[in-house]
Amino acid sequence: xxxxxxxxxxxxxxxxxxxxxxxxxxxxxxxxxxxxxxxxxxxxxxxxxxxxxxxxxxxxxxxxxxxxxxxxxxxxxxxxxxxxxxxxxxxxxxxxxxxxxxxxxxxxxxxxxxxxxxxxxxxxxxxxxxxxxxxxxxxxxxxxxxxxxxxxxxxxxxxxxxxxxxxxxxxxxxxxxxxxxxxxxxxxxxxxxxxxxxxxxxxxxxxxxxxxxxxxxxxxxxxxxxxxxxxxxxxxxxxxxxxxxxxxxxxxxxxxxxxxxxxxxxxxxxxxxxxxxxxxxxxxxxxxxxxxxxxxxxxxxxxxxxxxxxxxxxxxxxxxxxxxxxxxxxxxxxxxxxxxxxxxxxxxxxxxxxxxxxxxxxxxxxxxxxxxxxxxxxxxxxxxxx
Numbered sequence: 001x002x003x004x005x006x007x008x009x010x011x012x013x014x015x016x017x018x019x020x021x022x023x024x025x026x027x028x029x030x031x032x033x034x035x036x037x038x039x040x041x042x043x044x045x046x047x048x049x050x051x052x053x054x055x056x057x058x059x060x061x062x063x064x065x066x067x068x069x070x071x072x073x074x075x076x077x078x079x080x081x082x083x084x085x086x087x088x089x090x091x092x093x094x095x096x097x098x099x100x101x102x103x104x105x106x107x108x109x110x111x112x113x114x115x116x117x118x119x120x121x122x123x124x125x126x127x128x129x130x131x132x133x134x135x136x137x138x139x140x141x142x143x144x145x146x147x148x149x150x151x152x153x154x155x156x157x158x159x160x161x162x163x164x165x166x167x168x169x170x171x172x173x174x175x176x177x178x179x180x181x182x183x184x185x186x187x188x189x190x191x192x193x194x195x196x197x198x199x200x201x202x203x204x205x206x207x208x209x210x211x212x213x214x215x216x217x218x219x220x221x222x223x224x225x226x227x228x229x230x231x232x233x234x235x236x237x238x239x240x241x242x243x244x245x246x247x248x249x250x251x252x253x254x255x256x257x258x259x260x261x262x263x264x265x266x267x268x269x270x271x272x273x274x275x276x277x278x279x280x281x282x283x284x285x286x287x288x289x290x291x292x293x294x295x296x297x298x299x300x301x302x303x304x305x306x307x308x309x310x311x312x313x314x315x316x317x318x319x320x321x322x323x324x325x326x327x328x329x330x331x332x333x334x335x336x337x338x339x340x341x342x343x344x345x346x347x348x349x350x351x352x353x354x355x356x357x358x359x360x361x362x363x364x365x366x367x368x369x370x371x372x373x374x375x376x377x378x379x380x381x382x383x384x385x386x
Contacts, residue, residue: 002385004350006357008033016379017363028362034105034355072355073125073223074107076132077214078139079114079231081203085143087232087293091344092136095228098348099129105355107226111135112214113142116206119214147200151242154192158185158249186250190258193239193246194265200238201268207234208273212280219284226335226351227281232292234325236270237263274325278332279373288329289351290337291344 001007012029076095078088102109109132111123123135218225243264247255251262259265281288330337336354338347367374380386 006033006353007385008357010359010380010382010385012361014381015359015361016381017361018377018379019363019366020374021377022366024363024366026361026363028360030360031357032360033357072105072107073218073221073225074102074109074228074355075218075225076109076111076136076228077114077119077230078112078122079207079229079234080139080142080144081114081116081207082231082233082235083144083292084148084232088140088142088230090293091230091291092140094344094348095230096133096136099132101348101352102355103127103129105352107355111139113139114207114210114214116203117210119210145203150196150199151239154196155242155245157192158189158245182250182253186254186258189246189250190254190260193242196242197239197264197268200235201270204235204238204270205273208270208277211277215277215280215284215286218286224355225284225286226355227286227288228351229288229290229326229329230292231290231326234274234290234329236274236325236328238268240264270325274328278329281329281333282376283373287333287335287354288326289335289347290326290330290339291347292326292338293340 008031010031012026015026015029017024017026083091099109108125108127110121110125111132112119112121114120122138123131126132218227240263243260244262246260247262251260255261263269326337326339329335336347336350338344361378365374
């Protein structure tokens with residue numbers, strides 16, 4: 001795209017393809033534009049013979065341009081754990097209004113719901129707007145776990161606890177009330193925060209296992225697959241803002257003793273698990289399109305304390321602080337994301353455009369059959385094009 005508009009006149013020579021940083025030849029090239037009916041190649045690359053190394057590996061010859069024109073599969077996945085009722089209402093309303101546009105572009109749509117440990121089909125693949133809207137309606141009243149209340153209550157308790165400890169009498173030789181309060185409160189608050197984090201982290205890891213199984217099932221589908229992931233957050237670092245509050249209150253004095261940093265214990269960081277999910281998605285040809293309102297669990301009272309962060313005072317909600325997982329999924333799998341009701345129109349326009357027109361690049365992998373994951377990078381030589 002250039003200035004968010006599709007660029008429709010590129011040739012194979014305009015692209016550079018790299019596997020693990022090493023350039024590979026583009027042996028098949030085509031451009032598909034469903035809106036204008038253009039699905040013919042814009043380069044002679046795909047009519048060229050397959051290179052000798054491809055013949056040696058006994059791969060079939062490159063597909064024709066017509067074979068590159070595939071139907072599009074759209075899966076709407078509603079995350080029952082990390083989606084607030086307000087977000088659910090707004091996203092579902094928008095989805096109901098956009099379903100027909102996606103169907104008109106040749107998409108077949110399925111609606112699924114993810115609970116803590118499984119992904120369940122609410123409506124199998126169909127092109128019926130009525131069936132799809134009915135499936136969304138059946139999910140409209142599901143109540144998610146209230147992480148927001150749990151986190152807020154935990155932080156509020158930390159304000160009350162020191163008052164109770166300070167009222168105790170100290171005997172001869174005992175620490176002064178101020179010192180005693182700090183040590184007891186730091187340990188108690190640490191256990192509180194750890195318990196909350198453990199529960200959210202457990203839900204997150206169970207969710208990833210369910211998503212892995214679902215992606216493995218989708219891998220068998222030959223079509224291009226866009227997964228509209230309906231959620232407010234996917235917390236890679238659960239309750240991160242709660243730990244920043246703990247760090248401000250107790251961390252400087254007690255953080256090293258308890259082995260915790262400003263973002264929480266490292267054992268709860270799920271970055272590597274998310275990387276594995278991204279690799280699974282790309283190998284299954286699934287692009288994530290997360291959509292939500294950032295109205296999930298928040299800590300407005302806590303953020304007003306002026307908790308320090310790398311960028312200054314923390315003013316973000318827990319939802320946006322933990323939303324890196326959703327951003328990673330969209331950026332690393334080739335999708336897009338919408339993080340607020342005001343972005344929904346642009347989100348579905350971009351999704352429709354992605355389904356409507358695209359370039360198809362074919363290459364012979366230098367690592368075919370090794371069972372390992374490899375980094376694929378696509379570059380455009382002309383400046384100003386993304």
